[in-house]
Amino acid sequence: MPDFERRSVVVTGATGNLGHVVVRAYLEAGAHVAAPVRDAAKGRALREAVGAHADDGASRLLVGEADLADRTSMDAFVERVLRTWGRLDVLANLAGGFGTGPADDIARIRALWEQNVATVVVPATACLVPMRARAYGRIVSVSAAAALKGGRNTAGYAMGKSAVVRWTEALAAETKDQGITVNAILPSSIDHPVNRANMPKADPKAWVQPEEAAALILFLTSTEASGITGASVPITGRT
Ligand SMILES: NC(=O)c1ccc[n+]([C@@H]2O[C@H](COP(=O)([O-])OP(=O)(O)OC[C@H]3O[C@@H](n4cnc5c(N)ncnc54)[C@H](OP(=O)(O)O)[C@@H]3O)[C@@H](O)[C@H]2O)c1
Numbered sequence: 001m002p003d004f005e006r007r008s009v010v011v012t013g014a015t016g017n018l019g020h021v022v023v024r025a026y027l028e029a030g031a032h033v034a035a036p037v038r039d040a041a042k043g044r045a046l047r048e049a050v051g052a053h054a055d056d057g058a059s060r061l062l063v064g065e066a067d068l069a070d071r072t073s074m075d076a077f078v079e080r081v082l083r084t085w086g087r088l089d090v091l092a093n094l095a096g097g098f099g100t101g102p103a104d105d106i107a108r109i110r111a112l113w114e115q116n117v118a119t120v121v122v123p124a125t126a127c128l129v130p131m132r133a134r135a136y137g138r139i140v141s142v143s144a145a146a147a148l149k150g151g152r153n154t155a156g157y158a159m160g161k162s163a164v165v166r167w168t169e170a171l172a173a174e175t176k177d178q179g180i181t182v183n184a185i186l187p188s189s190i191d192h193p194v195n196r197a198n199m200p201k202a203d204p205k206a207w208v209q210p211e212e213a214a215a216l217i218l219f220l221t222s223t224e225a226s227g228i229t230g231a232s233v234p235i236t237g238r239t
Contacts, residue, residue, distance in 0.1 A: 001215075002222030004031035008085045009221070010078075011035050012068055012123050013094030015042035017192045018142070020049055021210035022092060025218055027053035027060060031090075034081045036066035036074070036123070068095055069118035074126035082130060090221045091127040093141035095119040096160070103155035116160030121167060128180070137180035138221035141168060142213070145188040145234060161186075165232045172230030181229035183220045187213055188236045208237040 009026050013019045014035035026033045027050060037043040043063040050061065062084055067073040081088050096116040101108030120141045131137025146154055147161035165184055172182040189195050189207045196204055216235055219225055 001025075001029050002218055002224060004029040004090075004218070004222070006030075006032075007089045008032045008034065008081060008087045009090040009092060010081060010088060010123065010127055011092045011094060012119065013096065013142070014063075015039065015046050016094060017194075018190060018210045018213055019094050020046060022094060022214045022217055023061070024050045024053055025211070025214040026092075029218060032060045032062070032085050034062040034064070034077070034084075034088075036068060036077045037063060038065065038067065040065055069114055069122050071122055071126060074123050075129075078126045078130065087134065088127055088130045089136060090138045091124060091131075091140075092217055092221060093120045093123060093139070095123075096142060096144075098144075098157055100153040101156055102153060103150075105156070109156040109159060112156030112160045113163070116157070117163045117167070120164050124171065124182075128175075131180050132175075132178055135179040137175070137178075138225070139171070139180065139182045140217050140220045141184045142217075143168075143184045143186050143232060145186045145236065147186060147232075168232060169230045176229055181220075181225065183225075183228060183230070184232040185213065185216055185220070186232050186234045188234075188239050206238040208235050212237065 009031045011023055014023050015037050023033050047063055066077040099112050141164050143164040144161040146158050147165050150158040168182050168184040187208045191204045191207045191209050
């Protein structure tokens with residue numbers, strides 16, 4: 001496991017299924033973790049769920065309310081992280097969500113764009129400020145295998161997730177000489193209670209396990225992954 005001792009990591013989407021596992025993995029690797037959340041009750045549940053990993057004298061888990069799609073709100077959250085730990089090294093962009101709708105449903109496409117693109121780009125613009133100041137940063141975003149091909153009723157989701165891939169490449173090109181790497185991962189179905197309920201006949205063991213996605217996220221945001229930027233890495237479990 002990569003060493004994140006003294007690293008300060010922002011994880012968005014921390015209240016979700018993958019988020020809990022990723023936060024726990026960073027804490028186990030020694031990181032200080034900051035989670036901007038939109039729902040205070042879910043933030044408390046996160047703290048309770050991973051508390052044993054964070055409770056080592058000085059708390060290494062900061063949970064605060066923030067609007068991921070709002071730059072002022074994210075600037076204030078980043079400021080709080082810097083006041084608390086004095087540094088910000090990593091942004092793991094996990095927030096997002098699946099949704100269906102026909103390709104001519106503009107309202108649905110706009111909503112999925114906000115949910116999957118704004119929640120990735122805005123936190124990054126806020127986190128880039130301290131990363132550029134210290135000439136060190138790691139950004140990883142969770143796109144999806146669905147980014148690679150549109151299908152019936154997937155326009156909004158596929159557009160949003162493929163936009164994350166192209167944005168990743170563009171930002172990587174702009175930061176490659178600034179000590180900052182920017183990558184994305186493309187999971188197929190992740191083992192998740194909602195997927196289990198929606199696909200009762202499927203074998204969830206074949207899906208990407210959250211721990212497998214977390215291991216890839218930690219590697220791509222480690223110091224050792226300095227040579228990887230602009231990449232979108234598929235992770236498909238055993239499907
Ligand atoms: N599950 C899969 O099969 C799968 C496959 C490929 C890619 N992905 C991607 O993997 C990432 C993590 O998914 P997951 O499986 O952990 O899903 P999840 O359990 O639904 O968690 C999603 C997380 O994103 C947050 N979020 C969603 N929309 C938001 C918004 N507009 N503003 C702020 N926060 C928002 C949620 O916050 P709340 O808790 O407040 O709702 C939650 O923390 C997502 O980007 C998802 O698209 C998932």
